[in-house]
Amino acid sequence: DTEVTQTPKHLVMGMTNKKSLKCEQHMGHRAMYWYKQKAKKPPELMFVYSYEKLSINESVPSRFSPECPNSSLLNLHLHALQPEDSALYLCASSLGLRETQYFGPGTRLLVL
Amino acid sequence: DQQVKQNSPSLSVQEGRISILNCDYTNSMFDYFLWYKKYPAEGPTFLISISSIKDKNEDGRFTVFLNKSAKHLSLHIVPSQPGDSAVYFCAARAGGTSYGKLTFGQGTILTVHP
Numbered sequence: 001d002t003e004v005t006q007t008p009k010h011l012v013m014g015m016t017n018k019k020s021l022k023c024e025q026h027m028g029h030r031a032m033y034w035y036k037q038k039a040k041k042p043p044e045l046m047f048v049y050s051y052e053k054l055s056i057n058e059s060v061p062s063r064f065s066p067e068c069p070n071s072s073l074l075n076l077h078l079h080a081l082q083p084e085d086s087a088l089y090l091c092a093s094s095l096g097l098r099e100t101q102y103f104g105p106g107t108r109l110l111v112l
Numbered sequence: 113d114q115q116v117k118q119n120s121p122s123l124s125v126q127e128g129r130i131s132i133l134n135c136d137y138t139n140s141m142f143d144y145f146l147w148y149k150k151y152p153a154e155g156p157t158f159l160i161s162i163s164s165i166k167d168k169n170e171d172g173r174f175t176v177f178l179n180k181s182a183k184h185l186s187l188h189i190v191p192s193q194p195g196d197s198a199v200y201f202c203a204a205r206a207g208g209t210s211y212g213k214l215t216f217g218q219g220t221i222l223t224v225h226p
Contacts (some may be wrong), residue, residue: 031212042201042216043156056213090155097212100146103155107155 003027004104006087006091012110014082020040021107023074023091031055031097032074034066037106043090049074060085115139116204118217126225131189133220135202138183142204146214147176147187150199159200161186192224 004025014037023032031050034041048056049068063085065077074091089110092101117136125131133147143164148156162169162176162185169176175188189196199221203214 006155033212042218043214045213048212052213063180078130092155094212100158100161101214103148104159105153105155108153 004091004102006089006107008107010019010108010110011023011110013078013081014112016077016085017081019075021076021077021089022111023076023093023100023104024072025104026072026094027095027102028071029093029095029099029102030071031094031101032034032068033065033092033101033102034076035073035092037090039087039089043084047071047076048097052053053063055097059088078109081109085109086111113138114214114218115142116217117201118200118220120220121218122221122223124223124225125192127194128191131187131196131222131224133187133189133200133202133222135185135187136183137185137204137215138182139204139206139215140183141206141208141210142215144184144205144208145176145178146203146205147174148201148216149196150201150205150219156201168171190225191221194224194226197224221226 006079034046037043047066065073091104094101146158146161150156199219202217
């Protein structure tokens with residue numbers, strides 16, 4: 001089973017709202033990732049967690065705040081986003097940092 | 113600086129024929145390469161990977177070839193099926209402190225006609 005689940009599927013938020021994206025996997029993977037994908041562009045890495053610790057932050061603005069409460073769960077807290085932050089947000093997981101990453105279906109975010 | 117390039121935005125092939133998708137890279141520190149397939153409104157699906165110590169890896173209808181001297185890899189799909197129609201991304205990873213960091217190409221839209 002290589003399933004990564006993400007909720008919600010779609011999210012519309014205003015620039016003053018606070019919302020959270022959720023990602024879950026039950027494959028025993030110890031590395032989890034957040035990517036952002038704009039239309040007709042490749043996925044771009046945002047954050048990497050390894051054993052529940054932040055391993056890589058690709059200079060992402062502080063209005064995006066990741067959290068890894070346990071080895072199965074990854075959250076992305078959103079606050080004061082801009083319209084240009086509208087994108088597909090993808091979560092991925094892998095057994096370890098060297099292993100193949102498996103992606104969830106993504107959350108389509110629209111910031112008004 | 114685009115370190116992973118897929119120079120063909122699209123490719124159209126007939127069902128049953130071979131599809132060849134190409135990818136070039138510039139970073140000589142990349143040591144692991146992957147191909148993902150993506151349908152609209154879905155996340156990327158892992159297809160096949162290859163380590164830099166190999167030059168070929170096969171999995172069913174999918175074969176990936178790696179030419180390290182040319183910094184080039186290709187994905188062969190034989191025979192192509194209409195269900196293969198999707199966007200294909202190649203991705204690369206370096207070792208050391210970059211473990212976990214995938215760099216993706218721009219993608220190639222493959223259309224397989226019945």
